[in-house]
Every structure is written in structure tokens, then in C-alpha cells.
């Protein structure tokens with residue numbers, strides 16, 4: 668597949684996954700301002716002995732079916748051990764997304780496009796979005812695993828994995844599997860900013876191979892924006908956790 672093709676909701680609906688690009692600009696001042704948020708992430712405090720170095724921030728946003736986006740208060744993130752064998756069964760509290768990142772119009776556009784695509788594939792609903800800004804870092808003498816848990820699903824209904832940037836790194840091949848099948852449906856090393864995979868997280872699994880630095884480089888990294896989608900069946904569940912609407 669051409670990496671620059673648009674993402675298609677039909678692919679998600681029919682096959683459980685889509686690969687392509689969001690039709691948004693990745694040059695100019697607004698993009699640079701948005702992408703610079705990945706220079707301002709915080710080391711993940713929960714890695715333990717995992718062969719991974721990563722910085723991150725996390726936030727939640729309520730995506731109403733009418734298109735309104737409302738950031739939610741709180742940055743706790745929980746997955747069961749069944750879902751995440753490396754980091755499950757512990758409440759992880761991450762540093763929040765910065766006000767500057769939340770105010771970025773490019774960020775809002777990415778969320779709107781992602782939500783529109785998933786709504787087209789799944790049927791319009793209210794979603795609680797989990798938003799992960801992640802930089803996985805490799806050093807000259809040490810590779811780094813973007814997904815130390817191996818082949819997995821994330822424990823949500825849909826997941827969108829957007830590449831933001833790569834810097835002097837090789838590897839980081841994404842693999843998409845249908846649950847219970849050995850053979851990958853798709854393998855791709857994403858290289859273009861805003862190239863993305865959108866997955867039905869209930870029917871598919873994914874994995875990412877390790878990254879290493881390019882030859883002669885001291886340090887390399889891979890920046891991603893991961894958006895997880897959880898249906899909100901009762902909006903009163905999230906009442907009181909919202910603050911100002913995104914523009």
C-alpha cells in the first residue's frame with residue numbers, strides 16, 4: 668500500500684484495520700508547534716526492567732457524538748494483566764498533556780478526523796478518548812522496544828496509532844494480526860508524519876518491533892500519538908470530570 672493514501676473507514680468496518688494518512692498538513696508553523704510537544708514529555712516511571720526507554724504524557728478527552736471535544740480531568744491509566752502482561756494490574760498515573768498541546772489546532776484537527784473515521788466505521792456515538800503522546804528512545808548501544816508487552820491488544824474498542832516523527836532511528840515495524848491467527852494481516856514501518864493505523868481493538872492485535880539508532884548516531888527516537896476509543900454509554904459517568912471545551 669502507498670503510505671500516502673488516505674485512511675478509509677470502510678477498511679476498518681470490513682477488515683478491522685486501516686492504514687494510510689490523515690489528510691492534514693505536516694509542515695509549517697502550526698505543525699512544528701504541535702510536534703514540538705514531543706520534546707516536552709516526561710520519562711515513563713513504570714518501565715522497570717523492560718527493554719524500553721520512553722517519555723510520555725497522557726490525557727483524556729470526551730468526544731461527543733455532535734462533534735464537541737471536551738478534555739477530561741485526570742491522568743490515571745489502568746490495564747489488566749490479561750491485556751498488558753508487562754505493565755497490567757497497576758494504576759499508572761502519567762503526567763498530563765500540556766495546555767499548549769491541548770490548545771493546538773492541529774491536535775484538535777487530528778482528534779476530529781480520527782473520531783469522524785471511527786464514527787463512520789462503528790456508528791456515531793460518544794467516546795471517551797485516551798490520548799498518549801509517546802517518544803520511544805534508542806541509544807547507540809541499546810535498542811528500545813515500543814511495545815515491551817509483545818503482540819497484544821490495548822483493551823479498548825478502537826485504537827488509532829499516528830506517527831508524528833522519526834529521528835535517526837531504524838526498525839519500529841508495526842504488525843497487525845487478526846485475533847487467533849498467526850499470520851500478520853499487515854506489516855508496515857511508518858515513516859510519514861501522520862501516517863496511521865486504525866484498529867478494531869476487539870478483533871485485532873498488534874505488535875511493534877524494536878527501534879535502533881541509525882549507524883553513527885548517539886540517539887534516535889520514534890514519536891507517536893495514540894488515541895484509544897472507549898464507548899460512553901452514560902454521559903453522567905463522566906459528569907464533573909470535564910473542563911473547558913476544545914475549540
Ligand SMILES: [Fe+2]
Nearest residue numbers: 814820821873
Ligand atoms: Fe498497543
